[in-house]
Amino acid sequence: MYQNSNTGRGTDQAPSAALPEDADKITSRKIYVLALLMLISAFNYFDRSLLGLLAPMIRADIHITDIEYGLISGFAFVLFYALMGVPIAAYSDRTSARKVISIGFTVWSFMTLLTGAVTNAWQLAATRFLMGAGEACAVAPSNAMITSMFGARWRTRALAIFVASSSISSIVFFPLGGLLGARYGWRMVFVIAGLAGLAVAVLFALTVKDPPRPARADQAGEAQGTLFDFSFVRGPFLLILCSSAMAGAHLYAGLAWTAIFLDRVHGLGVAEISVVLGPYRGVLSAFGVLMAGYLTDRFSRRNVKWRIWLPALTCLILFPAQVMFLAGESRWVWMLGLGLEAVFMLGHAAPIYSVAMLIAGPRRRAVAVSLMLLSSSLVGTSLGPLLVGYLNDRVFASIGPDAIRYSMLVIAVFPAGSALMLTLAGRLLDPEILRIDNRKTQEASFGEGTPRTAH
Numbered sequence: 001m002y003q004n005s006n007t008g009r010g011t012d013q014a015p016s017a018a019l020p021e022d023a024d025k026i027t028s029r030k031i032y033v034l035a036l037l038m039l040i041s042a043f044n045y046f047d048r049s050l051l052g053l054l055a056p057m058i059r060a061d062i063h064i065t066d067i068e069y070g071l072i073s074g075f076a077f078v079l080f081y082a083l084m085g086v087p088i089a090a091y092s093d094r095t096s097a098r099k100v101i102s103i104g105f106t107v108w109s110f111m112t113l114l115t116g117a118v119t120n121a122w123q124l125a126a127t128r129f130l131m132g133a134g135e136a137c138a139v140a141p142s143n144a145m146i147t148s149m150f151g152a153r154w155r156t157r158a159l160a161i162f163v164a165s166s167s168i169s170s171i172v173f174f175p176l177g178g179l180l181g182a183r184y185g186w187r188m189v190f191v192i193a194g195l196a197g198l199a200v201a202v203l204f205a206l207t208v209k210d211p212p213r214p215a216r217a218d219q220a221g222e223a224q225g226t227l228f229d230f231s232f233v234r235g236p237f238l239l240i241l242c243s244s245a246m247a248g249a250h251l252y253a254g255l256a257w258t259a260i261f262l263d264r265v266h267g268l269g270v271a272e273i274s275v276v277l278g279p280y281r282g283v284l285s286a287f288g289v290l291m292a293g294y295l296t297d298r299f300s301r302r303n304v305k306w307r308i309w310l311p312a313l314t315c316l317i318l319f320p321a322q323v324m325f326l327a328g329e330s331r332w333v334w335m336l337g338l339g340l341e342a343v344f345m346l347g348h349a350a351p352i353y354s355v356a357m358l359i360a361g362p363r364r365r366a367v368a369v370s371l372m373l374l375s376s377s378l379v380g381t382s383l384g385p386l387l388v389g390y391l392n393d394r395v396f397a398s399i400g401p402d403a404i405r406y407s408m409l410v411i412a413v414f415p416a417g418s419a420l421m422l423t424l425a426g427r428l429l430d431p432e433i434l435r436i437d438n439r440k441t442q443e444a445s446f447g448e449g450t451p452r453t454a455h
Helices: 028-053 055-062 066-083 085-094 097-115 121-135 139-149 152-163 165-184 186-207 236-266 270-299 306-327 331-345 349-360 365-395 397-411 414-428 430-438
Strands: none
Touching: 028 055, 028 066, 028 097, 028 121, 028 139, 028 152, 028 165, 028 186, 028 236, 028 270, 055 066, 055 121, 055 186, 055 236, 066 085, 066 121, 066 236, 066 365, 085 097, 085 139, 085 365, 097 121, 097 139, 097 186, 139 152, 139 349, 139 365, 152 165, 152 270, 152 349, 165 186, 165 270, 236 270, 236 306, 236 331, 236 349, 236 365, 236 397, 236 414, 270 306, 270 331, 270 349, 306 331, 306 349, 306 397, 306 414, 349 365, 365 397
16 A cells, blocks of 8 residues: 655645635536637647558658658657656646647647648658647646636546547548548648648637636645646556556557558558548547546446546457457458447546546646656657557568558557556555545545545
């Protein structure tokens, strides 16, 4: 059982913070801000994923190897995205999340636009690197804004709705990107996506205000002068970070290589791939994320550990789903596997983000999410796509087009490891839960007024 070495009890007592009076009320303003954050997140996912969607066309045009593509799609992006995410989140926690999101969205949209003009691998890597710089400003501050706006009754569901925004990209943006790419070429898709993102960035900056910050009950309690306060990064949180890294390796490898897999193994064109990876996977992914958020809230009324157990279960199911998708020869088999993968792929995200932010406390929410993104991105984005590219070129090259099938099967074991890390975190989480329950009247952490049990 995890204990604080200084106190001999669970963890150090976090300072109390009172939520705004209307935290549990749903207003039109909150819905508007959540909708805009969802749209920004959809652009985040789409702009990042365009390289994977249009990879066959891009690689044929600028002639890059599988290893070079793995480095560009993964390491070049993550280098700035992961390393700058934590200081940007810490700055956001202490200043204005709205300004950070607005500036970041503008930067990555401009880089998306410039990607349409690249002519070689170095230029593509540079725009990918700077796109990561902009996108580092998005996810953590957005999660913190949502957590500040919504009280415990709606928080996990609001976060689940936000996570489901990637499905907007899959359902709406991916088919459009595929059709535009097939008709006008891959460069025009990047230009249009960049211009649209710039327009939404201006709208967000002009119409959204930062939510009220929680009032401190102890003004000296959270090291006001300390920009980087990582005192909460112990015990269960470390295991959550390990889980996030493993899940990220699987997720980002899939984003980078699934379109190429469908092209090489099943002979699908860009337009058909955009439909398979768009509406089909997008609708199922949205269903999975929203259902996971609902079930987590419902089950955790009886036992708060469902906030860990349910994400662990979704990660575990990903392994057989991925095997079915990659090993299936018949269309209905691999489509079923892809569908199951879509349902469970992001089901862990909202509940785990919620737990991580509660462990960190109200003044370190964006930092908590940024640390999860750091582990997911630094390990996941750099290792996942590159490992598949390396296995394709150096280990399974003799197999031919099917090499990618076996390379991606290696990555399929990562979600099982993620499930194990979450299960271990659940075993150590009791002190955190007790700490949260002790201050739930101030933070409204898990409660809807019904008692929770830790065992």
